[in-house]
Amino acid sequence: MIRRNPNGDLPAIHSNAFIDPTAIICGKVIVDRHVFIGPYAVIRADETDDHGNLHPIHIGEGTNIQDGVVMHSKDGGPISIGKHTSIAHRAIVHGPCQVGDRVFVGFNSVLFNCTIGDGCAIRHNAVIDGMTLPA
Template identity: 45%
Template sequence: MQFQNPQKQKPKISKKAWISETAIIIGNVTIGDNVFVAHNAIIRADEPDSSIIIGDGCNVQDNVIIHALSHSQVIVNSNTSLAHGCIVHGPCYIGEGCFVGFGSVVFDCTVGDDSLVMHNATVRKIIVPEGKVVPDGMAITEQHTVENLENTSSELAEFKNSVVRANINLVKGYKALEMEVESE
């Protein structure tokens, strides 16, 4: 379901994206090509001067919440995965090719390209450098703690890339089903 916000801004969604009928998208939201938005996701840019941009090839999985506060922006760059039940709260910048794991919270932060925030982690008020891994369950709220983060391993890089590929295939599959239904 798509709604305009109180400022009368409506979502702008690529015709090449697939959005579940149970997802809710409100306001000043831009969604790129080959984006998969799963069931019960909520993407909300309804506060004054807020916006959300989701780049090409991203996936927003089941029960993800993305919200931008007044006068803030959430940017999720291309080929990034937001896994089941995570919360992305603006202001927030997530780089290209990132992964945010199940139940994680990212708020008022920057996550550099090719980084992973693993399951049930919290990242707030810091900058995660490019190519780093925030481990499962870790809470990072002070900048000096990022010095100890490990680099993304080849196994984790392949994992996050496989999630993107799987979800782009879902977009293609669901779009093909839509075409079949329309032709019947």
């Protein structure tokens, strides 16, 4: 389901991205070409900060967002997912968060308020909170 956030922002989805019909993409979300978003994923850019600002959730080219992934931009904080990255089943990416290119985020992992450098591999069930992992 593609829907507007309370501000009226509608996702911008490249024509050759695949969004499963059970996924929910809401608000200021940018989905680049060759992106796969699997069943029951929820990607929400629908909260503003105290000043009414809202940064987008941007998903880079060739990225794979698997079943049940949740991405949410807390208080309007940005989320950026690089190119050719894989976010595995039921992972949570809670903004503000920046994930580089060619990153793997394992099953059930949680990312919050962090920066993940290019080429990193986050194992399943990991919690990354308030950290920067270099490339």
